[in-house]
Amino acid sequence: MRDVDGAELSFDAWSGHKRVLVVWASWCGCRYELGGWQRLQAELADAGLRLFSVALDADPEDARPWIEAAAPTYPVGVDTAHVTAERYGITNVPSVVWVDERDRIVKPPTIAPGDDRFVEFTRIESARHHDLLRAWVREGVLPEPAESAPERSDAEQLALAHRRIAAHHQRSGRTGAAQAQLARAQELAPWDWTVRRGGIAMTGGDPFLGPEFTAFWEVWDAAGRPGYTPTG
Structure with a gap:
């Protein structure tokens, strides 16, 4: 790195x-x-x-x-x-x-x-x-173990591959191809913020107040904030 x-x-x-x-x-x-x-x-x-x-x-x-x-x-x-x-x-x-x-x-x-x-x-x-x-x-005192997030499913692992391809397309100036790959990644991993919100930023959208993020946040919040593992 x-x-x-x-x-x-x-x-x-x-x-x-x-x-x-x-x-x-x-x-x-x-x-x-x-x-x-x-x-x-x-x-x-x-x-x-x-x-x-x-x-x-x-x-x-x-x-x-x-x-x-x-x-x-x-x-x-x-x-x-x-x-x-x-x-x-x-x-x-x-x-x-x-x-x-x-x-x-x-x-x-x-x-x-x-x-x-x-x-x-x-x-x-x-x-x-x-x-x-x-x-x-x-x-040296560790907190009580919190419930760990489940391992990624095969679909979620595949989503990461699509996100990588999207990033490559975006760096090469192929925004349309990047958006297509991100759309597939988001279908496979709908609650992964590194894919959803990170993807909005990658292709030039507004990851803070833009309509795409706002719509995602409302659905995610209503669903009980899946995948959100706070400190415990």
Whole structure:
């Protein structure tokens, strides 16, 4: 993985430390929360925490303004191929994954905001996750295991392949072909935000207030927010 300037980064380089992987995107309000994670990194660095952030963006330049505004001291990579989402089973952002000193995932992907800017939408207070994180880093205390998200079905795995093809078409200037691939991906994985909302941004739509996102959000919310795994 690379940062916005093309420098290589590796999450595995921090092996031997308690690590938190924070996954976000410029098409999500969590783009404003990098500063909140910076404050936690500064607070817990001496206790051994190493924070690593990844933006799921089709174009690194989409993530650049938010990274530069926050000026984090922790590494921030841009995953244009969404390999991170596939590897860890992430379907929404902001998601975090905790990895211990022995490279074991001790907390699977869960929704955890960096601050409370969007608490009315997320219905999750950031302090809950941050306090759990402090207890783990400082005292080695893990929270009670939360219910993990189910493994992706074959259809959902196929959706990720269509999303990758869509991204390739979009980078090559074939927006129509990209939209066709995204439509198929969205049929196969209707509740995967990295496909649905991320796809809107990929093809130039408005992932915040545009009609496509608003319609999706209303249906998703009415369905009980499927696939939404908050901190527990």
